[in-house]
Amino acid sequence: MTRIMIADDHEVVRSGLRSILEAQPRWEVVGEAADGKEAIRKAIELKPEVAVLDYALPLVNGVEATRQIRARVPTVEVLIFTMHDNEKLIYDLLKAGARGYLLKSDAKHSLLAAIESLSVHRPFFTAKVSETLLESYLTKAGTAENVLSSRERGVIQLIAEGNSNKQIANILNISVKTVETHRAAAMRKLNLTSAAALVRYAIRNKIIEA
Secondary structure: OEEEEEEOOOHHHHHHHHHHHHOOOOEEEEEEEOOHHHHHHHHHHHOOOEEEEOOOOOOOOHHHHHHHHHHHOOOOEEEEEEOOOOHHHHHHHHHHOOOEEEEHHHHHHHHHHHHHHHHOOOOEEOHHHHHHHHHHHHHHHHHHHOOOOHHHHHHHHHHHOOOOHHHHHHHHOOOHHHHHHHHHHHHHHHOOOOHHHHHHHHHHOOOOOO
């Protein structure tokens, strides 16, 4: 039996969710909460497999409620059920420990799949949320990559592979002075002060294999 808890400040939402969820074989709604403080208390008391939390809960919001529930009862999987798809909010909730994020507008098509996924400890995100996360990831990854130019990354790779400035100049068909300029620029951007630190950076960021 999959035990589920619902936390939403609107009684009609809680009632609707209960009806849908309890119509499924071997699913049981073991408790409801109308605010974040009550959600934390009931999660600790009832230890459901899945807690369905609205973000905009009174007293304690969904981020803090998620954080406290996951800290006190790590076995509870948290599904955020909300109308908000703000990138920062999604990030904060995932960082707090939520493993599912479902927009209320997607509930008709995805609610049951979300509960099913979390009940077996698999994360769940709807397509819209996944797109938001992907765009955020690509933007941040792109920003990180753009700290260094492609030529600076190439020089770092060759340094980390043990090549001298003269060897790098020959490989890249540029002057030794240009190699030194790229090397100095990369180290300045990365706030590194030694060749050893440059090698560690290259390994850590998978510019070369360890």
